[in-house]
Amino acid sequence: MMTATPHDDNPDAMLSGYRVLDLCDEKGLLCTKLMADLGAEVIVVEPPEGSAARFRSPFYHDQPDRETSLYYWYFHTNKRSITFNLELPDGQALFKSLVQTADVVVETFAPGELDRLGLDYEHLHALKPDLIMTSITNFGRQGPYRHYQASDLIGLSMGGLTYLCGEPDGPPVPPGGEQGYQLTALNGAMSTLIALWHREMTGQGQHIDVSMQAAVVNTLETSHQTFDFNREIRTRTGRQRQAAAFILPCLDGFIAVLSTSRMGWPRLVEWLRDEGEGEAIADPQFTDDFYRFEHEDIVHQTLRDFFATRSKQAIYDEAQRRRLPLAPVNTARDLAESPQLQARDFFVEVEHPGLGAIVPYPGAPYGLSETPWRLRRRPPSLGEDNDAIYVRELGLSRDAVSALRAGGIL
Known part of the structure; x- marks a missing residue:
């Protein structure tokens, strides 16, 4: 079990x-989470009522509260929280004071909003010339769409990824989760x-302009080249990725199988034949990838019938024994119980003293031998670090902090 500890207890971390x-x-939460998990001191600046992420479901034990959002928890481990109202002059002054202590500002305001508040890059750069400001927006800071509203679904659709997802004879279907936000x-x-x-090399700060649409477009692989060179528009492939590559139902879920001739098709057919099945695909012509692709309906139905009566773990075990690229389509329960993830100590238990609970969190997908990743602290309660920042660091008196709170600044 790992217990939350102060933010500066990992001096060897990469971004310490x-x-x-x-x-x-939502567009930027994973960005700052990654930096916090790599050792940076990330201070979340929230409005006095709390950020919108605090009110997103699901909630711990289904009890809605701004301190129990599992969505907020996931994206805010290792972060600190302060509150102030950026719409008011006193809040803007506090932010400018804080900027002078910072290396990076990451923001997702619509283009022009921070200009209106006098907190745009030009103003902040004058206060802190080596400041790095990362602006994450729907369509970027230039262009005819820069002021358009968007959600994750709109970003995925305007970026072209939604068009590639779904069955060939059906409408486009967006991928699961908020993939547009996370790619951005x-x-x-x-x-x-x-x-x-x-x-570090030059001493220069700079302004970074990140577009959700452009970030999604960069994931489309050969779609651009296919159109540029062949004037063809790639369309949805659904369950089929290439010859004999399928998502198929089984007794207790789904499995994914890839078996080209180069990657085990003869061994897959041998498995079916050993079980007294697979006559429809036993013809040696099916060894040819192009022939198999042309007769995909036969291949699909034969494999579907074979796997439908077997459990995904039994299928996986036998597939690995036969050295076949086949695996279960894991659910959240499967991941929580995964012996592979457990062997890597992927999940980290974090104590939430206010709840009297220990909560498991996903860990890092990478291991750094010299600059270790650590989950150092639980997600902060709203304004948890106000005193530490305003009183002990910026030097405000407690009376001044109380007055700012009474005035709706904090």
């Missing part, structure tokens, strides 16, 4: 010593780390 101010909605945030994190490296 950097301070990041987080003014993000990943690009935000990567570009911010590059800018930090550039600053």
Whole structure:
């Protein structure tokens, strides 16, 4: 079990010593989470009532509260929380004071909003010339769509990914989860780390402009080239990825199988024949990938019938014994119980003293031998670090803090 500890207890972490101010909605939360998990001190700047992420379901034990959102918890481990109202002059003054202590600001305001508040890059750069500011928006800061509203679904659709998802004879279907937001945030994190490296080399800060639409477009693989060179538009492939590549139902879920001739088709057929099945695909002509692709309906139905009466674990065990690229389509329960993830100590238990609970969190997908990743602290309660920042760091008196709170600033 890991218990939450102060933010600076991991001096060997990759981003230890950097301070990041987080003014993000859903498009940027993973960006700042990645930096916090790598050791940066990330301070979430929330309005006095709390950020919108605090009110997103699901909630711990289905009890809605701004301190129990599992959505907020996931994206805010290792972060700190302060509150102030950026719409008011006193809140803007506090933010400017804080910027002078920061290395990075990550924000997701619509283009022009921070300009209106006098908190745009030009103003903040004048206060802190080596500041890195990462602006994550729906369509970027330039272009005819820069002021358009968007959600994750709109970002995926405008970026072209939704068009590629679904069955060939059905409508486009967006991928699960908020993949548009997460792709955008990943690009935000990567570009911010590059800018930090550039600053280490030159001393220069810079303004980073991240577009959700562009981030999604960058995931489309050969769709651009297919159109540019062949004037063809790639369409949905559904369950089929290439010859004999399928998602198929089984007794207790689904399995994914890839078996081209190069990757085990003869061994797959041998398995079916050993079980007294698979006559329809036993013809040697099916060894040819193009022939198999042309007769995909026969292949699909034969494999579907074979796997439908077997459990996914039994299928997986036998497939691995036969060295076939086949695996279960894991559910959340499967992942929580995965012996592979357990062997890597992927899940980390974090104590929530206010709830009297220990909660498991997903860990890092990577291991760093010299700059260790650590889940150092639980997600913060609203304004948990107000005193530490305003009183002990910025030097405000407690009376001043109380007055700011009474005035709706904090």
